[in-house]
Amino acid sequence: MFEVSGLQRLTLGPLGFSLQSGEVVALRGASGSGKTVLMRALADLDPCEGQVTLDGVDRYDFSGPDWRKAVSWVPAEAGWWTDRVADHFQDWSLALPLIEELGLAPDCADWSVSRASTGERQRLALARALALKPSVLLLDEPTSGLDSQSVAQAESLIARLALAGAAVLWTTHDDTQAARVAGRSLLMDAGQLREVPAT
Protein backbone atom coordinates (compact mmCIF):
# COMPACT_ATOMS: atom_id res chain seq x y z
CA MET A 1 0.00 0.00 0.00
CA PHE A 2 1.14 3.51 -0.94
CA GLU A 3 0.18 6.13 1.64
CA VAL A 4 0.54 9.90 1.50
CA SER A 5 -0.27 12.28 4.33
CA GLY A 6 0.33 15.98 4.92
CA LEU A 7 2.09 16.35 1.58
CA GLN A 8 2.97 19.97 0.87
CA ARG A 9 4.91 21.58 -1.95
CA LEU A 10 4.60 25.17 -3.19
CA THR A 11 0.85 25.84 -3.43
CA LEU A 12 0.05 22.15 -3.26
CA GLY A 13 -1.55 20.58 -0.21
CA PRO A 14 -1.36 19.70 2.54
CA LEU A 15 -3.04 16.62 1.12
CA GLY A 16 -3.26 12.92 1.66
CA PHE A 17 -4.52 9.80 -0.09
CA SER A 18 -3.61 6.18 -0.45
CA LEU A 19 -3.38 3.61 -3.21
CA GLN A 20 -3.92 -0.09 -2.62
CA SER A 21 -1.60 -2.38 -4.48
CA GLY A 22 -3.25 -3.53 -7.68
CA GLU A 23 -5.44 -0.44 -7.77
CA VAL A 24 -5.68 1.99 -10.69
CA VAL A 25 -6.78 5.50 -9.69
CA ALA A 26 -7.42 8.30 -12.15
CA LEU A 27 -6.02 11.74 -11.31
CA ARG A 28 -8.18 14.46 -12.80
CA GLY A 29 -7.98 18.22 -12.79
CA ALA A 30 -7.47 21.23 -15.01
CA SER A 31 -4.08 21.96 -16.53
CA GLY A 32 -2.02 23.86 -14.00
CA SER A 33 -3.94 22.52 -11.01
CA GLY A 34 -0.83 20.78 -9.68
CA LYS A 35 -1.07 17.19 -10.94
CA THR A 36 2.50 17.14 -12.23
CA VAL A 37 3.78 18.92 -9.10
CA LEU A 38 2.14 16.14 -7.07
CA MET A 39 3.64 13.34 -9.18
CA ARG A 40 7.13 14.82 -9.06
CA ALA A 41 6.84 15.19 -5.28
CA LEU A 42 5.67 11.57 -4.92
CA ALA A 43 8.65 10.38 -6.97
CA ASP A 44 10.84 12.46 -4.63
CA LEU A 45 12.19 14.54 -7.50
CA ASP A 46 11.41 17.78 -5.64
CA PRO A 47 11.76 18.45 -1.93
CA CYS A 48 8.40 18.47 -0.15
CA GLU A 49 6.88 18.26 3.31
CA GLY A 50 4.82 15.35 4.54
CA GLN A 51 4.96 11.63 4.91
CA VAL A 52 4.99 9.14 2.05
CA THR A 53 5.26 5.43 2.73
CA LEU A 54 5.36 2.31 0.62
CA ASP A 55 4.10 -0.83 2.37
CA GLY A 56 4.66 0.93 5.69
CA VAL A 57 8.25 1.95 4.95
CA ASP A 58 8.96 5.68 4.91
CA ARG A 59 10.42 7.11 1.69
CA TYR A 60 13.45 8.39 3.60
CA ASP A 61 14.31 4.84 4.61
CA PHE A 62 14.96 4.25 0.92
CA SER A 63 17.83 5.93 -0.93
CA GLY A 64 16.53 8.40 -3.52
CA PRO A 65 17.35 6.09 -6.48
CA ASP A 66 15.82 3.03 -4.76
CA TRP A 67 12.66 4.96 -4.00
CA ARG A 68 12.32 6.04 -7.63
CA LYS A 69 12.82 2.49 -8.86
CA ALA A 70 9.88 1.49 -6.67
CA VAL A 71 7.77 4.63 -7.30
CA SER A 72 8.23 5.36 -10.97
CA TRP A 73 7.11 8.59 -12.64
CA VAL A 74 6.51 8.69 -16.38
CA PRO A 75 6.23 12.36 -17.40
CA ALA A 76 3.94 13.56 -20.16
CA GLU A 77 6.99 14.52 -22.16
CA ALA A 78 9.80 12.08 -21.56
CA GLY A 79 13.44 13.09 -21.43
CA TRP A 80 16.23 11.39 -23.36
CA TRP A 81 19.95 11.57 -22.81
CA THR A 82 21.52 9.80 -25.77
CA ASP A 83 20.25 9.25 -29.26
CA ARG A 84 20.12 5.44 -29.46
CA VAL A 85 16.85 3.99 -28.21
CA ALA A 86 18.28 0.92 -26.44
CA ASP A 87 20.76 3.02 -24.43
CA HIS A 88 17.86 4.32 -22.37
CA PHE A 89 17.05 0.85 -21.08
CA GLN A 90 18.85 -0.86 -18.24
CA ASP A 91 18.33 -4.28 -19.84
CA TRP A 92 16.99 -4.31 -23.37
CA SER A 93 16.14 -8.01 -23.40
CA LEU A 94 13.91 -7.57 -20.33
CA ALA A 95 12.15 -4.64 -21.94
CA LEU A 96 11.64 -6.27 -25.34
CA PRO A 97 8.40 -8.13 -24.51
CA LEU A 98 6.90 -4.85 -23.22
CA ILE A 99 8.07 -3.02 -26.33
CA GLU A 100 6.39 -5.56 -28.57
CA GLU A 101 3.26 -5.56 -26.47
CA LEU A 102 3.04 -1.79 -26.93
CA GLY A 103 3.05 -2.33 -30.70
CA LEU A 104 6.59 -1.14 -31.38
CA ALA A 105 8.86 -2.90 -33.85
CA PRO A 106 11.35 -5.27 -32.16
CA ASP A 107 14.19 -3.76 -34.18
CA CYS A 108 13.69 -0.32 -32.61
CA ALA A 109 16.72 -0.87 -30.33
CA ASP A 110 18.97 0.89 -32.84
CA TRP A 111 16.54 3.62 -33.76
CA SER A 112 17.51 7.19 -33.20
CA VAL A 113 15.32 8.83 -30.56
CA SER A 114 15.18 12.07 -32.52
CA ARG A 115 13.66 10.27 -35.49
CA ALA A 116 10.99 8.42 -33.51
CA SER A 117 7.49 9.90 -33.59
CA THR A 118 5.85 11.45 -30.53
CA GLY A 119 3.72 8.36 -30.04
CA GLU A 120 6.68 6.03 -30.40
CA ARG A 121 8.69 8.02 -27.87
CA GLN A 122 5.76 8.01 -25.47
CA ARG A 123 5.51 4.22 -25.64
CA LEU A 124 9.30 3.81 -25.28
CA ALA A 125 9.23 5.98 -22.17
CA LEU A 126 6.41 3.88 -20.75
CA ALA A 127 8.27 0.66 -21.53
CA ARG A 128 11.52 1.78 -19.91
CA ALA A 129 9.69 2.62 -16.67
CA LEU A 130 7.58 -0.56 -16.69
CA ALA A 131 10.69 -2.67 -17.27
CA LEU A 132 11.88 -1.71 -13.76
CA LYS A 133 8.76 -3.43 -12.33
CA PRO A 134 7.87 -0.56 -9.98
CA SER A 135 5.42 -1.04 -7.10
CA VAL A 136 3.80 2.31 -7.83
CA LEU A 137 3.39 3.83 -11.28
CA LEU A 138 2.79 7.56 -11.65
CA LEU A 139 1.62 8.08 -15.21
CA ASP A 140 1.25 11.61 -16.56
CA GLU A 141 -1.11 11.36 -19.54
CA PRO A 142 0.58 8.20 -20.80
CA THR A 143 -1.58 7.83 -23.90
CA SER A 144 -2.17 11.46 -24.94
CA GLY A 145 -0.26 11.20 -28.22
CA LEU A 146 -1.31 7.69 -29.23
CA ASP A 147 -3.72 6.37 -31.88
CA SER A 148 -6.67 4.30 -30.69
CA GLN A 149 -4.99 0.95 -31.29
CA SER A 150 -1.89 1.97 -29.33
CA VAL A 151 -4.08 3.37 -26.55
CA ALA A 152 -5.79 -0.01 -26.22
CA GLN A 153 -2.43 -1.80 -26.15
CA ALA A 154 -1.04 0.55 -23.48
CA GLU A 155 -4.19 0.31 -21.38
CA SER A 156 -4.20 -3.47 -21.40
CA LEU A 157 -0.49 -3.66 -20.53
CA ILE A 158 -0.93 -1.29 -17.58
CA ALA A 159 -4.04 -3.18 -16.44
CA ARG A 160 -2.01 -6.38 -16.47
CA LEU A 161 0.74 -4.78 -14.33
CA ALA A 162 -1.92 -3.62 -11.87
CA LEU A 163 -3.28 -7.16 -11.73
CA ALA A 164 0.25 -8.28 -10.88
CA GLY A 165 0.14 -5.93 -7.88
CA ALA A 166 1.31 -2.47 -9.02
CA ALA A 167 -0.59 0.58 -7.78
CA VAL A 168 -1.21 3.08 -10.56
CA LEU A 169 -1.97 6.81 -10.39
CA TRP A 170 -3.03 7.82 -13.89
CA THR A 171 -3.47 11.41 -15.05
CA THR A 172 -5.94 11.79 -17.87
CA HIS A 173 -8.19 14.47 -19.31
CA ASP A 174 -10.36 11.85 -20.99
CA ASP A 175 -13.53 10.99 -19.00
CA THR A 176 -14.20 7.78 -20.84
CA GLN A 177 -10.63 6.60 -20.37
CA ALA A 178 -10.83 7.38 -16.64
CA ALA A 179 -14.04 5.34 -16.39
CA ARG A 180 -12.49 2.53 -18.45
CA VAL A 181 -9.16 2.08 -16.63
CA ALA A 182 -9.67 3.33 -13.09
CA GLY A 183 -11.69 2.07 -10.16
CA ARG A 184 -11.98 5.56 -8.67
CA SER A 185 -11.00 9.13 -9.43
CA LEU A 186 -9.24 11.85 -7.49
CA LEU A 187 -9.74 15.46 -8.51
CA MET A 188 -7.00 18.03 -8.08
CA ASP A 189 -8.44 21.48 -7.55
CA ALA A 190 -6.49 24.53 -6.36
CA GLY A 191 -3.80 22.40 -4.78
CA GLN A 192 -6.28 20.15 -2.93
CA LEU A 193 -7.25 16.59 -3.71
CA ARG A 194 -10.72 15.13 -3.31
CA GLU A 195 -12.42 11.92 -4.23
CA VAL A 196 -14.97 12.28 -7.04
CA PRO A 197 -17.62 9.78 -8.09
CA ALA A 198 -16.78 7.78 -11.20
CA THR A 199 -18.29 9.33 -14.31
Add this chain to the structure above:
Amino acid sequence: MNYVQLDYVDLALASLLVLANAGLSLALNLGLAKRILIATARMVVQLSLVGLVLKSLFAIASPWWTALAALAMILFAGREIMARQEKNFAGLWAYSLGTGSMLFAAALVTIFALTGPVSPDPWYDPRYALPLLGMILGNTMTGISLGLHTLTTGLVRERAGVEAQLALGRSRADAFRPAIQAALTSALMPIVNAMAATGLVALPGMMTGQILAGVDPVEAVKYQILIMFLIAGGTSLGAVVAVMGGARRLSDSRHRLRLDRLT
Protein backbone atom coordinates in the same frame (compact mmCIF):
# COMPACT_ATOMS: atom_id res chain seq x y z
CA MET B 1 70.17 43.62 -19.43
CA ASN B 2 69.79 45.96 -22.33
CA TYR B 3 66.50 46.79 -23.93
CA VAL B 4 64.81 49.69 -25.71
CA GLN B 5 63.08 51.85 -23.10
CA LEU B 6 59.65 53.23 -24.06
CA ASP B 7 58.68 56.82 -23.40
CA TYR B 8 55.17 58.28 -23.29
CA VAL B 9 55.34 59.50 -26.88
CA ASP B 10 55.87 55.90 -28.02
CA LEU B 11 52.75 54.80 -26.13
CA ALA B 12 50.70 57.70 -27.50
CA LEU B 13 51.78 56.68 -30.99
CA ALA B 14 50.65 53.08 -30.42
CA SER B 15 47.33 54.24 -28.98
CA LEU B 16 46.49 55.59 -32.45
CA LEU B 17 45.71 51.97 -33.39
CA VAL B 18 42.93 51.77 -30.80
CA LEU B 19 41.62 55.18 -31.77
CA ALA B 20 41.51 54.05 -35.40
CA ASN B 21 39.60 51.00 -34.22
CA ALA B 22 37.01 53.17 -32.47
CA GLY B 23 36.82 55.44 -35.50
CA LEU B 24 36.13 52.43 -37.70
CA SER B 25 33.31 51.37 -35.39
CA LEU B 26 31.80 54.84 -35.64
CA ALA B 27 32.10 54.89 -39.43
CA LEU B 28 30.49 51.46 -39.77
CA ASN B 29 27.91 52.23 -37.08
CA LEU B 30 28.81 49.12 -35.06
CA GLY B 31 28.04 50.78 -31.72
CA LEU B 32 31.31 49.49 -30.27
CA ALA B 33 33.26 52.74 -30.08
CA LYS B 34 32.20 53.60 -26.54
CA ARG B 35 32.98 50.13 -25.22
CA ILE B 36 36.36 50.05 -26.94
CA LEU B 37 37.32 53.41 -25.47
CA ILE B 38 36.14 52.53 -21.96
CA ALA B 39 38.00 49.20 -22.05
CA THR B 40 41.12 50.95 -23.32
CA ALA B 41 40.93 53.58 -20.62
CA ARG B 42 40.46 50.89 -17.96
CA MET B 43 43.43 48.95 -19.29
CA VAL B 44 45.71 51.99 -19.17
CA VAL B 45 44.60 53.09 -15.69
CA GLN B 46 44.66 49.57 -14.22
CA LEU B 47 48.06 48.70 -15.61
CA SER B 48 49.57 52.02 -14.53
CA LEU B 49 48.29 51.49 -10.99
CA VAL B 50 49.54 47.91 -10.98
CA GLY B 51 52.96 49.15 -12.08
CA LEU B 52 53.11 51.54 -9.14
CA VAL B 53 51.76 48.99 -6.68
CA LEU B 54 54.20 46.31 -7.83
CA LYS B 55 57.07 48.72 -7.59
CA SER B 56 56.35 49.48 -3.96
CA LEU B 57 55.55 45.84 -3.11
CA PHE B 58 58.90 44.76 -4.55
CA ALA B 59 60.61 47.48 -2.56
CA ILE B 60 59.00 46.38 0.73
CA ALA B 61 59.32 42.64 -0.01
CA SER B 62 57.17 41.81 3.04
CA PRO B 63 55.42 38.40 3.19
CA TRP B 64 52.26 40.02 4.60
CA TRP B 65 51.92 42.68 1.95
CA THR B 66 52.61 40.06 -0.71
CA ALA B 67 49.91 37.80 0.72
CA LEU B 68 47.50 40.70 0.89
CA ALA B 69 48.13 41.59 -2.76
CA ALA B 70 47.70 37.92 -3.73
CA LEU B 71 44.41 37.75 -1.85
CA ALA B 72 43.14 40.91 -3.54
CA MET B 73 44.00 39.43 -6.95
CA ILE B 74 42.11 36.23 -6.12
CA LEU B 75 39.06 38.13 -4.87
CA PHE B 76 38.95 40.24 -8.03
CA ALA B 77 39.26 37.14 -10.18
CA GLY B 78 36.41 35.55 -8.21
CA ARG B 79 34.19 38.50 -9.00
CA GLU B 80 35.10 38.12 -12.67
CA ILE B 81 34.08 34.44 -12.64
CA MET B 82 30.72 35.36 -11.16
CA ALA B 83 30.18 38.15 -13.66
CA ARG B 84 30.80 35.80 -16.59
CA GLN B 85 28.03 33.37 -15.64
CA GLU B 86 24.73 33.27 -17.47
CA LYS B 87 23.15 31.24 -14.63
CA ASN B 88 24.48 31.86 -11.18
CA PHE B 89 24.24 29.94 -7.94
CA ALA B 90 21.82 31.40 -5.42
CA GLY B 91 23.12 33.13 -2.32
CA LEU B 92 26.71 33.05 -1.15
CA TRP B 93 27.55 30.19 -3.50
CA ALA B 94 27.48 32.56 -6.47
CA TYR B 95 30.74 34.09 -5.32
CA SER B 96 32.26 31.51 -3.01
CA LEU B 97 32.26 28.44 -5.27
CA GLY B 98 34.37 29.94 -8.06
CA THR B 99 36.52 32.02 -5.73
CA GLY B 100 37.08 29.16 -3.29
CA SER B 101 38.09 26.73 -6.04
CA MET B 102 40.45 29.31 -7.49
CA LEU B 103 41.96 30.19 -4.12
CA PHE B 104 42.64 26.51 -3.50
CA ALA B 105 44.09 25.70 -6.93
CA ALA B 106 46.06 28.89 -7.57
CA ALA B 107 47.49 29.09 -4.05
CA LEU B 108 48.54 25.44 -4.09
CA VAL B 109 50.20 25.62 -7.51
CA THR B 110 51.88 28.97 -6.84
CA ILE B 111 53.29 27.85 -3.50
CA PHE B 112 54.45 24.63 -5.13
CA ALA B 113 56.25 26.64 -7.84
CA LEU B 114 57.82 29.00 -5.31
CA THR B 115 59.01 26.32 -2.95
CA GLY B 116 59.89 23.73 -5.59
CA PRO B 117 60.99 24.51 -9.16
CA VAL B 118 61.63 28.28 -8.86
CA SER B 119 62.72 28.66 -5.20
CA PRO B 120 63.61 32.36 -5.06
CA ASP B 121 65.14 33.66 -1.83
CA PRO B 122 63.06 34.31 0.19
CA TRP B 123 60.49 31.93 -1.31
CA TYR B 124 57.70 34.53 -1.09
CA ASP B 125 59.75 37.15 -2.98
CA PRO B 126 56.97 39.26 -4.55
CA ARG B 127 58.97 39.73 -7.75
CA TYR B 128 58.41 36.02 -8.41
CA ALA B 129 55.29 35.28 -6.37
CA LEU B 130 52.98 37.92 -7.82
CA PRO B 131 53.72 37.47 -11.56
CA LEU B 132 53.52 33.68 -11.19
CA LEU B 133 50.24 33.92 -9.30
CA GLY B 134 48.92 36.38 -11.87
CA MET B 135 49.59 34.08 -14.78
CA ILE B 136 48.19 31.03 -12.99
CA LEU B 137 45.20 33.00 -11.79
CA GLY B 138 44.32 34.41 -15.19
CA ASN B 139 44.15 30.97 -16.75
CA THR B 140 42.54 29.23 -13.79
CA MET B 141 39.89 31.93 -13.76
CA THR B 142 39.07 31.31 -17.42
CA GLY B 143 38.95 27.55 -16.88
CA ILE B 144 36.69 27.73 -13.83
CA SER B 145 34.37 30.25 -15.38
CA LEU B 146 34.00 28.20 -18.59
CA GLY B 147 33.53 24.99 -16.57
CA LEU B 148 30.83 26.43 -14.33
CA HIS B 149 29.12 28.10 -17.27
CA THR B 150 29.00 24.84 -19.24
CA LEU B 151 27.84 22.88 -16.20
CA THR B 152 24.96 25.14 -15.26
CA THR B 153 23.72 25.88 -18.77
CA GLY B 154 24.11 22.18 -19.68
CA LEU B 155 22.05 21.00 -16.71
CA VAL B 156 19.36 23.59 -17.41
CA ARG B 157 19.23 22.64 -21.08
CA GLU B 158 19.35 18.87 -20.49
CA ARG B 159 17.06 18.97 -17.48
CA ALA B 160 14.49 16.58 -18.99
CA GLY B 161 17.17 13.99 -19.82
CA VAL B 162 18.86 14.28 -16.42
CA GLU B 163 15.58 13.96 -14.55
CA ALA B 164 14.50 11.06 -16.75
CA GLN B 165 17.58 9.19 -15.58
CA LEU B 166 16.98 10.11 -11.96
CA ALA B 167 13.34 9.05 -12.28
CA LEU B 168 14.52 5.66 -13.52
CA GLY B 169 16.56 5.21 -10.35
CA ARG B 170 19.96 6.23 -11.59
CA SER B 171 22.32 8.00 -9.22
CA ARG B 172 23.21 11.66 -9.55
CA ALA B 173 26.74 10.64 -10.53
CA ASP B 174 25.38 8.69 -13.53
CA ALA B 175 22.79 11.28 -14.47
CA PHE B 176 25.22 14.22 -14.22
CA ARG B 177 28.15 12.52 -15.94
CA PRO B 178 27.62 13.95 -19.46
CA ALA B 179 27.19 17.48 -18.09
CA ILE B 180 30.30 17.15 -15.89
CA GLN B 181 32.33 15.79 -18.79
CA ALA B 182 31.25 18.63 -21.05
CA ALA B 183 32.03 21.17 -18.33
CA LEU B 184 35.55 19.87 -17.70
CA THR B 185 36.22 19.57 -21.43
CA SER B 186 35.33 23.19 -22.03
CA ALA B 187 37.33 24.27 -18.96
CA LEU B 188 40.50 22.54 -20.15
CA MET B 189 40.15 23.19 -23.88
CA PRO B 190 41.81 26.65 -23.87
CA ILE B 191 44.97 25.48 -22.09
CA VAL B 192 45.16 22.24 -24.10
CA ASN B 193 44.81 24.21 -27.33
CA ALA B 194 47.32 26.79 -26.14
CA MET B 195 49.87 24.11 -25.32
CA ALA B 196 49.36 22.46 -28.71
CA ALA B 197 49.70 25.68 -30.69
CA THR B 198 52.27 27.51 -28.63
CA GLY B 199 55.56 28.22 -30.35
CA LEU B 200 54.12 27.43 -33.77
CA VAL B 201 51.26 29.87 -34.01
CA ALA B 202 51.92 32.24 -31.16
CA LEU B 203 54.88 33.15 -29.02
CA PRO B 204 53.66 33.35 -25.43
CA GLY B 205 53.59 36.82 -23.89
CA MET B 206 55.78 36.05 -20.93
CA MET B 207 58.46 34.48 -23.08
CA THR B 208 58.48 37.31 -25.58
CA GLY B 209 58.59 39.71 -22.64
CA GLN B 210 61.71 38.05 -21.28
CA ILE B 211 63.31 37.98 -24.73
CA LEU B 212 62.55 41.67 -25.25
CA ALA B 213 64.12 42.32 -21.86
CA GLY B 214 67.31 40.67 -23.08
CA VAL B 215 67.03 37.14 -21.65
CA ASP B 216 68.58 34.31 -23.66
CA PRO B 217 65.73 32.69 -25.66
CA VAL B 218 66.59 29.21 -24.40
CA GLU B 219 66.29 30.44 -20.79
CA ALA B 220 63.04 32.22 -21.62
CA VAL B 221 61.68 29.01 -23.16
CA LYS B 222 62.50 27.06 -20.00
CA TYR B 223 60.51 29.54 -17.96
CA GLN B 224 57.65 29.37 -20.41
CA ILE B 225 57.50 25.57 -20.26
CA LEU B 226 57.42 25.73 -16.48
CA ILE B 227 54.62 28.29 -16.63
CA MET B 228 52.62 26.10 -19.03
CA PHE B 229 52.89 23.18 -16.61
CA LEU B 230 51.80 25.37 -13.72
CA ILE B 231 48.90 26.81 -15.68
CA ALA B 232 47.73 23.39 -16.85
CA GLY B 233 47.93 22.04 -13.31
CA GLY B 234 46.20 25.01 -11.74
CA THR B 235 43.46 25.15 -14.35
CA SER B 236 42.58 21.47 -14.17
CA LEU B 237 42.71 21.39 -10.38
CA GLY B 238 40.55 24.50 -10.07
CA ALA B 239 38.09 23.36 -12.73
CA VAL B 240 37.67 19.90 -11.18
CA VAL B 241 37.03 21.36 -7.73
CA ALA B 242 34.61 23.99 -9.06
CA VAL B 243 32.70 21.67 -11.41
CA MET B 244 32.41 18.79 -8.92
CA GLY B 245 31.44 21.25 -6.20
CA GLY B 246 28.88 22.83 -8.53
CA ALA B 247 27.43 19.44 -9.48
CA ARG B 248 27.12 18.58 -5.79
CA ARG B 249 25.44 21.86 -5.06
CA LEU B 250 22.95 21.30 -7.90
CA SER B 251 21.93 17.94 -6.49
CA ASP B 252 21.17 16.72 -3.00
CA SER B 253 21.53 13.62 -0.87
CA ARG B 254 18.20 12.32 -2.27
CA HIS B 255 19.82 12.41 -5.74
CA ARG B 256 17.50 15.16 -6.97
CA LEU B 257 18.38 17.81 -9.54
CA ARG B 258 18.23 21.12 -7.67
CA LEU B 259 18.01 23.82 -10.32
CA ASP B 260 16.17 25.89 -7.72
CA ARG B 261 19.64 26.61 -6.32
CA LEU B 262 20.39 28.68 -9.43
CA THR B 263 19.10 32.18 -9.90
